[in-house]
Amino acid sequence: MSTILLIEQILNGLQFGVMLFLMAAGLTLIFGVMGLINLAHGSLYMVGAFAAAAVAGVTGSFVLALIASLVAAAAAGALVELLVIRRLYARDHLDQVLATFALILIFSEGTRWLFGSFPLFLDIPTAFAGPVMLPGGIQYPAYRLLIIAIGLLIAFGLFQLIARTRIGIQIRAGESDREMIAALGVDISKLYTIVFALGAGLAGLAGALVGAIQSVQVGMGEPVLILAFVVIVIGGIGSIKGALVGALLVGLTDTLGGVLLPELFGTFMEASAATAVGSSLASMSIYILMAGVLLFKPTGLYGRA
Amino acid sequence: MKMRSLVLAAALAALASAGFADGHGGKVKVGMITTLSGGGAGLGIDVRDGFMLATKMAGNDNLEVVIEDDQRKPEIAVQLADKMIQSEKVDVMTGIIWSNLAMAVVPAATAQGKFYLSPNAGPSALAGKGCHPLYFNVAWQNDNLHEAAGAYAREIGYSNSFILAPNYPAGQDALTGYKRTYGGALAGEIYTKLGQTDYAAEIAQIRASGADSVFFFLPGGMGISFLKQYAGSGVDLPVVGPAFSFDQGILQAVGDAALGIKNTSQWNKDIDNAANKAFVEGFQAEYGRLPSLYASQGYDTANLLLSAMAKADVADADAFRAALAEADFESVRGDFKFGPNQHPIQDYYVREVIKDGDVFTNKIIATSLTDHGDAYAGECSY
Numbered sequence: 010m011s012t013i014l015l016i017e018q019i020l021n022g023l024q025f026g027v028m029l030f031l032m033a034a035g036l037t038l039i040f041g042v043m044g045l046i047n048l049a050h051g052s053l054y055m056v057g058a059f060a061a062a063a064v065a066g067v068t069g070s071f072v073l074a075l076i077a078s079l080v081a082a083a084a085a086g087a088l089v090e091l092l093v094i095r096r097l098y099a100r101d102h103l104d105q106v107l108a109t110f111a112l113i114l115i116f117s118e119g120t121r122w123l124f125g126s127f128p129l130f131l132d133i134p135t136a137f138a139g140p141v142m143l144p145g146g147i148q149y150p151a152y153r154l155l156i157i158a159i160g161l162l163i164a165f166g167l168f169q170l171i172a173r174t175r176i177g178i179q180i181r182a183g184e185s186d187r188e189m190i191a192a193l194g195v196d197i198s199k200l201y202t203i204v205f206a207l208g209a210g211l212a213g214l215a216g217a218l219v220g221a222i223q224s225v226q227v228g229m230g231e232p233v234l235i236l237a238f239v240v241i242v243i244g245g246i247g248s249i250k251g252a253l254v255g256a257l258l259v260g261l262t263d264t265l266g267g268v269l270l271p272e273l274f275g276t277f278m279e280a281s282a283a284t285a286v287g288s289s290l291a292s293m294s295i296y297i298l299m300a301g302v303l304l305f306k307p308t309g310l311y312g313r314a
Numbered sequence: 315m316k317m318r319s320l321v322l323a324a325a326l327a328a329l330a331s332a333g334f335a336d337g338h339g340g341k342v343k344v345g346m347i348t349t350l351s352g353g354g355a356g357l358g359i360d361v362r363d364g365f366m367l368a369t370k371m372a373g374n375d376n377l378e379v380v381i382e383d384d385q386r387k388p389e390i391a392v393q394l395a396d397k398m399i400q401s402e403k404v405d406v407m408t409g410i411i412w413s414n415l416a417m418a419v420v421p422a423a424t425a426q427g428k429f430y431l432s433p434n435a436g437p438s439a440l441a442g443k444g445c446h447p448l449y450f451n452v453a454w455q456n457d458n459l460h461e462a463a464g465a466y467a468r469e470i471g472y473s474n475s476f477i478l479a480p481n482y483p484a485g486q487d488a489l490t491g492y493k494r495t496y497g498g499a500l501a502g503e504i505y506t507k508l509g510q511t512d513y514a515a516e517i518a519q520i521r522a523s524g525a526d527s528v529f530f531f532l533p534g535g536m537g538i539s540f541l542k543q544y545a546g547s548g549v550d551l552p553v554v555g556p557a558f559s560f561d562q563g564i565l566q567a568v569g570d571a572a573l574g575i576k577n578t579s580q581w582n583k584d585i586d587n588a589a590n591k592a593f594v595e596g597f598q599a600e601y602g603r604l605p606s607l608y609a610s611q612g613y614d615t616a617n618l619l620l621s622a623m624a625k626a627d628v629a630d631a632d633a634f635r636a637a638l639a640e641a642d643f644e645s646v647r648g649d650f651k652f653g654p655n656q657h658p659i660q661d662y663y664v665r666e667v668i669k670d671g672d673v674f675t676n677k678i679i680a681t682s683l684t685d686h687g688d689a690y691a692g693e694c695s696y
Contacts, residue, residue, distance in 0.1 A: 017518045017521075117351060126350075132570075224564075228351070
């Protein structure tokens with residue numbers, strides 16, 4: 010394997026990780042602050058992608074499509090919080106899983122009813138359509154670089170929001186002791202709605218960004234959701250920093266595992282058998298990583314006991 | 315007292331005879347398990363719509379169809395099959411799209427004496443040693459479209475292909491099928507995860523591999539993702555593949571990235587025969603969209619069943635099976651017959667993705683394999 014290919018794969022892993030972070034950040038905030046397991050987070054990702062595809066189809070503008078994805082997913086999130094999620098905080102996790110699973114079905118069938126069963130078209134903007142030449146002779150798709158940049162920018166913004174703003178202080182306080190901040194006069198139910206809408210908006214943005222290079226179709230959120238859960242288990246529940254580190258770890262492990270493991274097995278096995286064994290092991294790699302992390306840090310890398 | 319017994323007896327007799335009348339006498343109950351929700355829904359919906367169009371056009375009141383959604387999950391497909399066999403008492407089953415689901419349902423269904431007509435999945439395990447007298451595949455054996463792609467690649471002189479497919483039964487059949495007819499060297503061979511949507515790592519490997527062509531089998535949304543990312547990567551090697559990633563239902567979502575790509579299929583909407591014309595026009599009139607490969611397969615499956623119903627009673631399994639095996643109906647793909655393992659022997663075409671007005675679609679540019687059966691028929695004995 011050449012160095013150029015390796016660097017290219019590391020970039021791919023980074024891009025994948027950054028996308029996972031946008032999903033996992035919302036999930037971990039919601040779980041950390043409200044103690045709520047939200048299986049419907051993947052549906053909000055889908056809502057974002059469909060909103061972007063619809064707006065891009067009408068206006069032809071990618072920037073407007075991204076804005077639409079943020080707004081639509083945040084609005085859907087706020088609505089869901091007000092109508093459904095609000096009734097679930099006091100109940101146990103099994104009830105939450107059941108109710109949010111029902112939301113997945115409602116979102117999926119609702120989207121199908123609105124947009125039909127066939128995938129929608131959302132293309133990347135022409136300015137980013139081709140590859141760019143990076144130093145060292147690496148040819149890399151411009152759009153993926155854009156995703157990495159947007160993702161890192163949002164990660165930075167989120168850290169600032171949590172660390173430096175009033176609402177960030179309230180969010181952090183809500184994680185530690187919700188009774189106490191309610192007693193201090195913070196409107197806890199408004200805070201929950203805002204956090205939920207924020208998480209939903211991030212998921213929607215991720216859906217739109219990824220939708221342009223993948224298929225915009227019903228059910229697109231569920232595979233990503235599973236990975237996002239792995240990310241927050243690795244990173245530690247409720248920690249934004251954990252979500253970032255976990256997402257990058259998962260992105261890199263998944264990408265590099267898929268490339269390196271078959272090659273590793275190829276050194277001592279017959280080619281087609283090595284491909285099969287290596288690919289199978291590669292699909293397990295992130296779960297092995299998760300098990301490994303939990304073995305040494307049962308609450309995740311940045312989780313509190 | 316006697317009177318009451320008599321009335322009771324009469325009532326029971328009436329119930330029983332009603333039961334009999336409902337049972338057979340030419341009536342056939344079909345259980346269709348297919349994917350109607352989630353990621354692969356477009357395929358199942360097209361199979362269903364094609365099937366129902368054919369029954370509607372035939373106007374046959376003796377056919378009753380029960381349709382259920384397997385959500386692309388093997389365990390749900392198995393539950394639905396149990397329900398259809400035990401409480402719905404269907405005679406014939408059909409509809410499954412995915413090979414892993416077919417492997418979970420078909421052997422059990424045929425073992426319980428139900429006919430199974432596959433409108434799509436054709437795993438090699440059911441074509442060879444695992445063949446069954448009650449199992450018919452109306453579409454193809456899984457390897458077939460890939461064999462056609464391999465034959466085409468050899469014909470136009472590709473000699474160093476990079477090949478990839480998802481790691482599940484149909485994916486393994488795909489690469490086996492391509493290699494069987496292609497015969498050249500391989501620049502790389504990759505199994506991806508089923509349902510994977512990011513192919514950046516694979517595309518980087520293709521770029522570095524020194525290949526002269528790419529063959530891929532990635533059905534549904536996987537193919538859309540791959541093609542869009544491939545187009546943006548700057549790799550410009552020629553691509554060949556089976557029709558599954560270039561089908562009517564998904565071409566609009568892929569857009570320009572698919573233009574000009576060659577793909578192989580046993581059917582296209584421009585095949586010139588009366589049955590196909592009636593199908594394409596009827597489908598557009600009924601559903602307001604162009605039919606896909608899957609719709610054509612659902613349509614043919616229903617017509618095969620109707621042709622058998624015209625000749626035999628489903629209660630007489632041997633006669634019904636013989637009637638099915640004759641395949642005495644006008645297939646939309648043109649000439650077609652069943653081989654010894656009850657899989658198709660038919661022609662395979664090379665299609666090119668074109669833009670017709672605003673609509674992306676395919677046109678046939680060559681014939682790749684003629685009267686082609688499958689590699690497993692020899693292993694099948696009843």
